[in-house]
Amino acid sequence: MLKVNEIFYSLQGEGYNTGTASVFVRLSGCNLHCAFCDTRHEQGTMMSVADIVEEVARYPQAPLVVLTGGEPSLFIDDDLVAALKQGTGKRIAIETNGTHALPAGIDWVTLSPKQGFEGGDAHPVVLDRCDELKVVYLGQDLSQYQGIAATHRYLQPCYVPDERQCQRNMQACVEAVLAHPEWRLSLQVHRVLHIR
Ligand SMILES: C[S@@+](CC[C@H](N)C(=O)[O-])C[C@H]1O[C@@H](n2cnc3c(N)ncnc32)[C@H](O)[C@@H]1O
Ligand SMILES: Nc1nc2[nH]cc(C(=O)O)c2c(=O)[nH]1
Numbered sequence: 001m002l003k004v005n006e007i008f009y010s011l012q013g014e015g016y017n018t019g020t021a022s023v024f025v026r027l028s029g030c031n032l033h034c035a036f037c038d039t040r041h042e043q044g045t046m047m048s049v050a051d052i053v054e055e056v057a058r059y060p061q062a063p064l065v066v067l068t069g070g071e072p073s074l075f076i077d078d079d080l081v082a083a084l085k086q087g088t089g090k091r092i093a094i095e096t097n098g099t100h101a102l103p104a105g106i107d108w109v110t111l112s113p114k115q116g117f118e119g120g121d122a123h124p125v126v127l128d129r130c131d132e133l134k135v136v137y138l139g140q141d142l143s144q145y146q147g148i149a150a151t152h153r154y155l156q157p158c159y160v161p162d163e164r165q166c167q168r169n170m171q172a173c174v175e176a177v178l179a180h181p182e183w184r185l186s187l188q189v190h191r192v193l194h195i196r
């Protein structure tokens with residue numbers, strides 16, 4: 001059984017797969033407590049793997065499942081990934097902070113390391129490769145991410161409720177990408193679109 005905060009159908013709003021219709025499976029619970037975390041994931045309902053597959057299968061048109069949370073790597077296993085793949089035929093992506101090894105069969109790994117942020121250093125990143133590295137940018141030194149192999153590298157502005165601070169955070173990302181063009185900008189387009 002897994003504690004599920006929500007399962008919903010929307011567009012992937014971040015990173016390389018932005019704009020892709022996706023079923024999000026948000027698992028409850030995390031090993032980090034990032035001050036800037038934009039997600040309330042604590043509440044949840046216990047669901048079996050079969051329940052989760054059944055709910056995801058309600059969106060047969062979706063090409064992609066995004067496992068997120070909370071920190072999904074704490075809770076998922078080979079069984080869940082295999083059952084989702086077998087039961088829905090969809091590609092499986094994960095959003096992870098990288099502090100736990102991943103089960104087999106995941107098609108797309110988005111790694112968003114939290115080292116250097118409050119609490120992040122106590123839980124080192126164990127993944128050394130990913131499909132995309134997606135860094136929440138608050139002016140930190142980008143050379144710290146050189147050791148992580150990634151096909152794509154994104155800086156994502158840190159969302160905060162204050163609109164003017166949000167603008168400043170976006171501008172900081174633009175300037176960082178102009179100075180370090182091996183990185184690209186990831187905007188949270190679901191915020192622009194006012195969708196989930
Ligand atoms: C809520 S997290 C869940 C997955 C996983 N725990 C992680 O941090 O990668 C999903 C994505 O949102 C990003 N994120 C969290 N808070 C954010 C914020 N305030 N602004 C921008 N991105 C944020 C995370 O870095 C991660 O890439
Ligand atoms: N539309 C949309 N795209 C997302 N990509 C990653 C998300 C997440 O919270 O993990 C997320 C989310 O919450 N909504």
Ligand code: SF4
Pocket residue numbers: 030031032033034037038039069070071097114
């Ligand atoms: S690791 Fe992810 S879910 Fe956990 S607190 Fe940080 S941003 Fe939020």
Ligand SMILES: [Mg+2]
Pocket residue numbers: 038039
């Ligand atoms: Mg989100």
